[in-house]
Amino acid sequence: MGARGRRTGHDWKLLAESCTALLERLPELVDEHMRQLVEHSPVYGECLPYDQQWREAQDAMRIGIETISAPRDSPRRDLEYAEDAGRRRAQQGLPLELLVHAYRSAGYLVWDALLEGVAGREPERLGVLMRSATMVWAAVDAQATAATEAYRATETELRRRTDERLQALLDALLEGQEAPGLAARAAAGLDLPERGPYAVVVLRSERREPFRRPVEGEGLRFVWRMRADCEVGVVALAAGQGLDGVARALDGRCSGPGGISPVVAGLAELGRARRLAELALRTCPPDASAVVRLDQRMPTALVVSQPELAGRLVADVFGSLLVLEPADRAVLLETLDAWLFCEGSAGRAAGRLYCHRNTVFNRLRRLEQLTSRSLARPRDLIEMTLALDAYRLAGSFAPAAPTLPVTTGGCAPRPPLSR
Template identity: 85%
Template sequence: MGARRPPTGHDWKLLAESCTTLLERVPELVDEHLGQLFDHSPVYARVLPYDQQWREAEEAIRIGIETISAPRDSPRRDLECAEDAGRRRARQGLPLDLLVHAYRNAGYLVWDALVAGTAGQKPDRLAALMRSATMVWSAVDAQAQAASEAYRATEAELRRRTDEQLQALLDALLEGKATPGLAARAAAGLDLPEHGPYAVVVLRAERREAAERPLRGAGFRFIWRMRADGEIGVVALSPGQGLDGVARALDGRCSGPGGISPVVPGLAELGQARRLAELALRTCPPDAASVVRLDQRMPTALVVSQPELADRLVSDVLGPLLELEPADRAVLLETLDVWLTCEGSAGRAAARLYCHRNTVFNRLRRLEQLTSRSLARPRDLIEMTLALDAYRLSGNRR
């Protein structure tokens, strides 16, 4: 804060007399002070009503003058007053530089008034005042510093509270709470449109990396929320924009797995979007490393949304395969998976599996025999495809 070192003896007596005389002019100094502040910036006039500012300035200047000539061991009322002012101005939204300027301006006025008060008097009075200059300006500096520190502390606390409030609003939206006015408050606080295209991204916690998440892309903006079980991103899209850009922005920035919801029409629907993004995430196998879109995984999403039926589907369709040796079973299921990925092309599947195309045909025929289903029949093919998804997503490797 800076130690106050008042003069002693004759100098202190002369300074105290000057300060006592100056106290009578405090109302005049306050008028001049506020006039100069308002000329410097119109922001001062918008902070508080003039009468309230006048009373606060009068108290601060009076206490400051009294402090200049107070004994060394006197309580620092000027610093207490400055700290209170710093906290008030932070809450009122006055920029910090204008707060510091106000203290400097008041210091100049008080010093000029002290000097003017010695004009025409004995030279020893002006000399004593000059010897006190360092102490006077140290007091002004200490006041400005005390006000600044209190201002910054209050500003940080206000920012923390605001962030917590906004996070609480966003969490409530993601939970799907139907509170009146919730979406409007969140829109105002987050600087987002209440109505407009949005999507939600959910990343699984155990695969989360420390890599920086994207915040913006071509026509969209991410807002990320950390949770114990994962990470959620709200995506504000431009009108008419799809999810391709979102998927590209996440590609390479997230190790996966993750899920992207379909587009919803506003903040009030974020709860639904979160649930759909979580469903998309559930379509990712345990060892997956990709972020997937629900609109591209609908059949699989139907499977994972009904766990009991998924288990029965696996048992009914793939039951005989589950009795095979694990290595044998894995070869057959991998062949089916690759053949489906290659859109039913045995040649392309063989190239991926590093085997002959006849080997692919033989494995597929064996699958048909074990499951009593034909890959040439659409309904059977659908059952086998969904059963394969259900088996892989269950993590069951019996």
């Protein structure tokens, strides 16, 4: 980094004498250096106390002047000091361009002072300085480079530590910890309001396609956190904004499945929101690809939140179906699922199933007989709907192949709920 140039013993002696004379003027040079820096940018004066900057500038300039006349193979103390200075300035928050400017400015000041000391009076010494110009500026460049590299390395490390600290704060909030001041520290670090509408999104990690994170927009801001089995997003909403914008932002950007929590009132409630988003995710069947909202899946959420009761519900309602042949059972449950999706319309369900509406009626009647329940009674309908959700979420429900259209003679029997 900036090897010293070749020079004769006589040249070295004259250069050393010039540098020694310059060191006697060091306080004067430092004063001028500090004046020029503050004139260039007031940030120099705001970064740290003037006395401390003055002492550090004095050390840097003294070591730099001594380096100019030091033996060729002596240790590069100037580079060691530049690295230390780069680390300090990164920790103090001085912009990198101002650090580099300070080294360049000091280099010009020292060089001009060397020339002024001999100009017009000692032509021989002036010639020595001119032959040493390349070496002097190579040394200044090497110092600036060493300071820059140390600055950037320190800045990267500080950013990593800051990221880890913020991630730890975010994790603590998502876990529902209630340490004093936790929400306030997280709000300051993440640049988010401590109070305000938030939602949490939980995406299952076993996605089949890469997740394209939603862009900022519609008054939304996303902060994402990777976990071992899922990806969690904290969503800051604009005042009065609901979840429709969140769903739109996620639509088409991930293959799912995922869950969206209800809106909560601040960072301190992210733990509860995360648990509710996970509950929404659990309402998605194993092969689902949608990102769903808990407020639109409440009945199913009640089922999955009580797995033991859900199992008993399936056994009680669908017990007779479970002994049927798998294909036969799948046809009946697929028909019930289509009929419920079509809001009790046998005609629309038949269109989804590629069969005649009378076929739908016959299958539903058989389902009522096997379950000893009537789809016309609200309580029975609720039980069968929840049992179907529990059965589907257990991974046992696989729709059967579409059935060919069927034509039956005569009048179709009246369905339990016909539209």
